[in-house]
Amino acid sequence: MSKQVLNVELREKTGKGICRRLRAAGRVPAVVYGKGIEPVSISLGLKELTEAIAGEGGRNHILTLQGVPALEGANVIVADLLRDSLKNHARHVDLHKINLADKVKVQVKLNLVGTPAGVKAGGFLDFAMHTVEVECLPVHIPAHINVDVVDLAIGHSIHVSDINAPIGTAILSDPKAPVVSILGRKAATEEEAAA
Numbered sequence: 001m002s003k004q005v006l007n008v009e010l011r012e013k014t015g016k017g018i019c020r021r022l023r024a025a026g027r028v029p030a031v032v033y034g035k036g037i038e039p040v041s042i043s044l045g046l047k048e049l050t051e052a053i054a055g056e057g058g059r060n061h062i063l064t065l066q067g068v069p070a071l072e073g074a075n076v077i078v079a080d081l082l083r084d085s086l087k088n089h090a091r092h093v094d095l096h097k098i099n100l101a102d103k104v105k106v107q108v109k110l111n112l113v114g115t116p117a118g119v120k121a122g123g124f125l126d127f128a129m130h131t132v133e134v135e136c137l138p139v140h141i142p143a144h145i146n147v148d149v150v151d152l153a154i155g156h157s158i159h160v161s162d163i164n165a166p167i168g169t170a171i172l173s174d175p176k177a178p179v180v181s182i183l184g185r186k187a188a189t190e191e192e193a194a195a
Contacts, residue, residue: 003061003062003063003064003075004051004052004061004062004063004064005063005064005065005066006044006048006049006052006063006064006065006066007044007045007048007066007067008030008042008043008044008065008066008067008068008071009027009042009043009044009067009068010040010041010042010068011029011030011041011042011043012041014029014041019092022043023046023091026045026046026047027043027044027045027046028043028044028045028046028049028090028091028092028093029041029042029043029091029092029093030042030043030044030092030093030094030095031093031094031095032065032071032074032076032095032096032097033079033094033095033096033097034076034096034097034098035097035099035102037097040068040070040071042065042068042071044093046089046090049090049093050089050090053078053081056143056144057141057142057143057144058109059077059078059081060077060078060106060107060108060141060143061077061078062075062076062077062098062100062138062139062141063075063076063077063078063095064076065095071097074097075097075098075099075100075138076095076096076097076098077095077096077098077104077106077138077141078093078094078095078096079094079095079096080093080094081093081094098138100137100138100139101137102137103135103136103137104135104136104137104138104141105133105134105135105172106133106134106141107131107132107133107134108131108132108133108134108141108142108143108144108145109130109131109143109144109145110129110130110131110132110144110145110147110163110179111144111145111146111147112125112127112147112149112180113146113147113148113149113150114148114149114150115149115150116149116150116151116152116153116182117150117151117152117153118152118153118154118155118156118182118184119182121153121154121184122154122184122185123153123154123155123182123183123184123185124182124183124184125149125180125181125182125183126180126181126182126183127179127180128177128178128179128180128181129160129173129177129178129179129180132145132160132163132171132172132173132179133171133172133173134165134169134170134171134172135169135170135172136166136168136169136170137168140166140167140168140169141169142166142169145163145165145166147163147179147180149180152180152181152182153182154182154183154184154185155182155183155184156181156182157178157179157180157181157182158178158179158180158181159175159176159177159178159179160173160174160175160176160177160179161175161176162179163179
């Protein structure tokens with residue numbers, strides 16, 4: 001997983017008015033919390049945050065903070081991100097301070113690979129679960145997990161238990177939960193032959 005450096009500033013005052021002024025100045029109000037520290041209110045640049053969490057892996061990128069003495073060099077990941085409903089800009093972000101030697105739980109995107117045999121036969125794909133919860137060391141957080149769907153036939157599904165977790169990663173989501181299914185009816189000729 002990639003690492004990014006974020007310049008942050010301490011936010012001594014809080015409240016709606018202060019946050020509104022920060023956003024108007026191109027900054028995002030944020031809170032840093034984690035094991036062994038009191039929550040710290042900070043702000044960071046909207047453009048800098050957007051670039052840091054862009055691309056594959058997104059919110060799971062490891063961010064290193066600088067600019068506030070109490071947080072200098074702290075490694076964090078995005079725990080929660082509130083976006084503007086119209087502009088889709090970040091309005092507020094919660095950052096979770098992590099220790100690179102301790103495992104973390106994060107959501108990782110699933111990436112379907114191939115065209116299912118069932119789709120070629122006239123079925124349609126139902127992609128029910130787009131992410132899974134995983135537990136691993138921060139440096140082993142995968143950008144995504146590939147799910148091979150080439151052999152998936154009509155009426156068949158792939159469940160969480162069928163996914164191969166990357167080395168050093170444990171999938172915590174319900175093993176019985178369906179990830180992707182092929183829905184539809186088999187061709188009439190096949191049904192008649194079976195009868």
